[in-house]
Amino acid sequence: MKNILSLVVLIGCLFIASQLFVTSGVSTEWSSRQIDLLKSLSLSALPKLEIDPSNSVAEDRAAAEFGHTLFFDVRLSGDNTIACATCHQPKKMFTDGLPLAAGTKVGPRHTPSLVGLAYSPWFYWDGRKDSQWAQALAPLETSHEHNTNRLEIARLIDGDKYYSETYSILFGNLPEIPQSPKGASPAGNIELKNAWDSLNEKQQFLITEVFANVGKALAAYQRKIMPGRGRFDNYVDALDEDRDPAGESLTSEEVAGLALFIGKAQCVTCHNGPLLTNNEFHNTGVLPITGQLPSMGRYDGVRFARADPFNCLGKYSDANPKDCLELTFANDTNDLVGAQKTPTLRNIKETAPYMHGGQLKTLLEVVNHYNEAPVSLLSHNESKPLGLSAAELQRLEAFMNTLSAPLATEEKWLNPP
Template sequence: MMPRAIFLILLSAALFAGCSAEQFSEEEKRLIGQLRLSQLGPLPPDPSNAVADNPAAAAFGEALFFDTRLSGDGTVSCATCHLPDRQFQDDLALAQGVGVTDRRTMPLADVSHGQWFFWDGRKDSLWAQALGPLEDAREHAGNRTAFAHLVAAQYRQDYEGLFGPLPDLSALPEDASPLGTAQQQAAWATMDEDQRGEIDAIFANIGKVIAAFQRTVAHEETRFDRFAETLLAGHEPEGDAAFNSLEIEGLKLFIGKANCVDCHNGPRFTDDFFHNTGVPAVPGLPEDRGRAQAVDKVLADPFNCLGPYSDAKGEGCDELRFMVRDSHEFERAFKTPSLRGAASRPPYMHSGQIATLEDVIDQYSRAPEAPAGHSELRGVIFTDRGRAALIAFLKTLDGPLSVGGATR
């Protein structure tokens, strides 16, 4: 029998053996190359937001992002759920603002590379997405005229430097909104059409500057990226770029047998589309049909790309104009999240139904039937080592973020 000390030395040597390009086929290297952060490219323009890439707008948006006065009770800001030191999410199964929501907080890094926002894609721009929580009774629980009064009192110079003079708000109710409490809706009804339009324009512009700030939140290079760049250059990875045998095995599973790359593809490890993966419903929460219930919402949204507050003026709104509107595949289909940083932000899925990465792999291995609609999963059998290998690889996707070009 081999002495235990010698066995451990040999095991360690095998586990931390270096990687050579010959370990990967040309097809595997092609797939790995597509996942590198360097392939992400510049931010796509947002024609619906004229200040999307304006530094002054980003600075104004950052101030609003952290301002708890942008809520009904003065205790909730965007950063309440989108914590900068936790990848701009909150580690909770269900987001908590003024109350508790039905879904998990999504991280913000590089989200502006996508086309649809929220887990169900009910918003078609980052600025329209930013508006939703502000009036949601469980999140910020605020209202439109209150936001306008706050901007006029505290941020007039910032606002007018970007959008021109604010209208006279002195005759408007302190609290009014078409989506607020009964009293706020009644106050909104007392306002004439021009007044409502002025408030809606201010409200839209609040979303636009918050989006300008969010567009500056980006992923930084990870161990995987350093490994992939070295591998594709034909060199032997060194230092933290060197993968051990378990990480290599996990990468091979990810792009091969496990089929993860089918949906988690590209430099952000997401296809930005919607899939039913048989995720269980959460007892006690309302039925959640995912994308199936969101298509009508994005079409009816007055703040969408084709709406009166969009700077696109009907141009450059092809995603909205030509989106798939009726598909049985949308039933309980939710947006594919990015896997960058995912290893360190449990729980998982749209309502935090799955606690650990091990449980996620078991879900994909068992491929259970969906509570509604049709699951796309095709069960994969994993050994214990295979599970460990996938998790080891996913941990190589953890890395820092940058905000406004500065690493955090």
């Protein structure tokens, strides 16, 4: 009788536990279709980084070392205080932890992470640049970022022994750099533009070519910055290898969040692939940045990209026009009004605050935003209300915390040279 009673109690406990398991939304029973989807999200599925045809030194280690030095050099700013690493800090996953980037002044946008960014065909929140080297150039001449100009940068390369020697090895002999005017650029203020106009056409081309090559070296370095495997990747690999994923350190709460991520919450619609981004642009109804008008987003961005002298089709690009299909056939329809680029979710816990203006401080605020799907002030919000409970939102957040991991990058690239 005692044994029967014990058996009844045991069965009762197992029943209660099973009900708790079911009602919590947790299940480790994935269908084959779900497993295939999960495998596509693992870093094990990350393909080899494609060659950038517009940058002939993209894979050159000497160019990466050159770019590495440039990345940490504050002399690439007008007042010798700002380096690329000022906003893209390695210890913060190459972000700065601020709502809006702060160079020589506070800027209008949040600093995106550089981790895995080399896989993207577009750069900036609105995709106004179509290569990593073209993107690297813009902050140098932007007044609230580095606030310098291409003539002074060319002069820096020419006047520094390591820079000039390395440049000559990579790109050929440096041209003669004018010692006056002090600074000049077609992208600067009136004074800099007038100084630029005082130079002849050949001088303008040669100075800009040096400037473009600086961007190409910076891009060669940034291609080294890659995400590392996290607990999520180990969990998926266990599923793929028919091992028990329970031993791969995802909690039941995190597994429940993963199920929501690829299911009811629809996160995977945009956050897909091994880097958990489709590298596309979407209007998700994010409120405008305080003190700014609503951003036109990708609608303007694609037009900026086409007009950019450093784009894939430009004279400073190393690409053949047939290699520039992304730019040639870029969508520019009205539904891109207000659309911003989908960021990677790799190391998302470490890259707060969020959105293009740092409008949302926490991951919980982000998932709640998508749950509510507010009306967009420009065009329309592509997302729809999800009807997730508070507990489900917490599970989503718990899952996204599993995407954190040390970078898969040589230690030397993470520190100043």
